Amino acid sequence: MKLGLVIDLDTCVGCHACATACKEWNGASAISGPLSDYDAYGPDPSGVWFNRVRHYEVGDYPASKTINFPMSCMHCEDADCVTVCPTGASYKRADGIVLVDQDKCMGCNLCAWACPYGARELDASSGTMKKCTLCVDRIHDETLPEPERQPACVLACPAHARFFGDFDDPASQVSTLTAERGGFGLLPELGYAPVNRYLPPRTPPQVAVDASPAPPGGAAAALTRLIDAARRFAAR
Amino acid sequence: MKPAFSIVFFTVVSGAALGALALLGVIALFDLPWLSASARPVAGVVGIALALAGLASSTLHLANPRNAWRSFSRFRTSWLSREAVFSIALVGAAVVFVALLWIPVAGPLRSVFALLTIVLAWIVLVCTAMIYASLKPIRQWHTRWTPVAYVVLGHWSGALILLAIARYDASNSVRLAHLCLALAVTAVAVKWGYWRACRDERRAVTLEQAIGVAQGVHPPAAAGARSVMQARLLDAGHGGRTFLTDEFVFRLARRRRGWLLAAFWAAGIALPVLWVVGAWWQTPVVVAACLANLLGLFAERALFFADARHTVRLFHGDRRT
Numbered sequence: 165m166k167l168g169l170v171i172d173l174d175t176c177v178g179c180h181a182c183a184t185a186c187k188e189w190n191g192a193s194a195i196s197g198p199l200s201d202y203d204a205y206g207p208d209p210s211g212v213w214f215n216r217v218r219h220y221e222v223g224d225y226p227a228s229k230t231i232n233f234p235m236s237c238m239h240c241e242d243a244d245c246v247t248v249c250p251t252g253a254s255y256k257r258a259d260g261i262v263l264v265d266q267d268k269c270m271g272c273n274l275c276a277w278a279c280p281y282g283a284r285e286l287d288a289s290s291g292t293m294k295k296c297t298l299c300v301d302r303i304h305d306e307t308l309p310e311p312e313r314q315p316a317c318v319l320a321c322p323a324h325a326r327f328f329g330d331f332d333d334p335a336s337q338v339s340t341l342t343a344e345r346g347g348f349g350l351l352p353e354l355g356y357a358p359v360n361r362y363l364p365p366r367t368p369p370q371v372a373v374d375a376s377p378a379p380p381g382g383a384a385a386a387l388t389r390l391i392d393a394a395r396r397f398a399a400r
Numbered sequence: 401m402k403p404a405f406s407i408v409f410f411t412v413v414s415g416a417a418l419g420a421l422a423l424l425g426v427i428a429l430f431d432l433p434w435l436s437a438s439a440r441p442v443a444g445v446v447g448i449a450l451a452l453a454g455l456a457s458s459t460l461h462l463a464n465p466r467n468a469w470r471s472f473s474r475f476r477t478s479w480l481s482r483e484a485v486f487s488i489a490l491v492g493a494a495v496v497f498v499a500l501l502w503i504p505v506a507g508p509l510r511s512v513f514a515l516l517t518i519v520l521a522w523i524v525l526v527c528t529a530m531i532y533a534s535l536k537p538i539r540q541w542h543t544r545w546t547p548v549a550y551v552v553l554g555h556w557s558g559a560l561i562l563l564a565i566a567r568y569d570a571s572n573s574v575r576l577a578h579l580c581l582a583l584a585v586t587a588v589a590v591k592w593g594y595w596r597a598c599r600d601e602r603r604a605v606t607l608e609q610a611i612g613v614a615q616g617v618h619p620p621a622a623a624g625a626r627s628v629m630q631a632r633l634l635d636a637g638h639g640g641r642t643f644l645t646d647e648f649v650f651r652l653a654r655r656r657r658g659w660l661l662a663a664f665w666a667a668g669i670a671l672p673v674l675w676v677v678g679a680w681w682q683t684p685v686v687v688a689a690c691l692a693n694l695l696g697l698f699a700e701r702a703l704f705f706a707d708a709r710h711t712v713r714l715f716h717g718d719r720r721t
Contacts, residue, residue: 220633
C-alpha cells in the first residue's frame, strides 16, 4: 500500500479550508494532538500546522497565473526524516504513512532539517515533533461511513482539488488522475521519492495586449501631446 | 538555518576536546617529547572536561530531553545516534586512558587505551560533521568539505590547548608549536575550499524547481511551447512567524555577517598564530589565545548555520538555495 494525496493546482482556489480542517481534526486527535497555538489572541500569534497553503505568481504578464499551493507531508518512499531520527520516534508504516511516536521523540529537530518540504513542525508545548498523519485515525476507522474514511483536508476541500487513495493500485482515482494529468512530485532530484502528486495548472490563456511602448511622461511629453492635439484641431 | 547557541557551543568545544584528546593519544602512544609526562594527565583532564561540557550543552538543544536516552537506539541509520553512542564510548575510553597516564607501570595497557581514544575521537568528530553533511536539503552542508572542516578545526583548537598546557608546564614544545602552525594553515585552506564549494551554484535549487514549474506550467505530457517560467511568492499564507520561518528563514544582517567573519579570521586564526609565532608564554596571554580561538570558532560555526539555506526557504519566497 502507498497511501497519499493528489492535489489539483488547477482547481485549488487557495481558501485554506484544508489547512483549517486539518487543524481542527488533528488538534483533537489522540495521534499527535493537540496542535498548540502560542499567543493566539496576542500581538505575535503562532502555532503548529500540518498543512500550509502558499500562493505564487508564475510566468510574466500577460501570461502570468496565480497558483495556490497547499503543502503537507509527502509521505516519501525514501523518507530521510525517518532515517536521521536517533530515537526511533519517526517511522514509516506498511501502508506508507510516516508518523512520529510522541512518546519517543526527544525534540532534536533533526528530522525537520532533513525534510526538504517543511512538513514537520516542533510543538514547543510538548517538546515533540509533529506532522501530517494522513488522518490515520479516520481513514482506517470502520465505524465511520465509508465515504468519510478520508483525510479531513480532502473532505473539507470545496473545490474538490484534493484526492486521497492508494498509489500502489493502478485503478485508484489517485493513480488514474496522476497518469491522465501528468501529476508530478516535488523536488524529485533530492531522491526522497515523495508519494503525493500535484496536478499541474492549465496554460494561462494568452490575452492580447497593446504592445506599443508606453507614452513618455514629463513636461516635454505633455507639450508634445498638446501640440498633437492642436494639430488635430487645426486639421479638422 | 538559525544558529542555536547550545549547538554552536557544543560543536566547537567538543571539537576542541576531541582534537586535544586525539593528539594527546598520539603523543602518549609514541611517547613524543612534545608534552612532558607531568603535563599529559593535566591535558587529559582538560580534554575530558571540555568533552563533557560540550555533551551537556548538546542536551540543551533538545525540546524534550527526558527522551534523550532513546537516542542510543538507532545506531544503524542515524548519524546523531552514532554520535551519541561513540561519544559515551570515547569519554569512557579517555577516562581510563588519562587515569593510566598517572600510573608509570601501565605501559602496554596505556597504549591500547591511547589508540582507542585516538580512533574514537576521530570517529565522533566525523559523526558530528556527518549529522550536517548528510542533510540533502541544505547544499551548504551536504558537501565533503563539512567533515573535513570539522576534523581540521577541532585539531587546530585542540592543539592550541595542548600547547598552552605544555608551556604552562615549561615543556620543550617547539614541535607542538610547529604542529599548531601547520594546522592553522590547513584550517585556512579548508575553510577557503568550503566557501568556494558553497559559492558554486550548480547544485542550487530554484523556486521554480521547488514548486514544479521549471518546465512551464503545462503538464509534461502535453507537447507545445514550454518556457522557463519565473515564479514569485505572493503570500506565505500566514501573517506571523512560524516554526518554519524561525528555524529555516533565518536572515543574518550583512553587517553582522561581516563582524562574524572578521571574528573568525582575527580571533580564530590570526591572534593564536601571532601568539605561537611571537612565543609570548605568560599565562594570561596563553589563556587569552586559547579563549580567542574558541570565540573565533564560535563565530565560524554561527556562520556555518546562518549561511546554510534550506530548501524550505524557497517555499517562503527565496529565489534559489
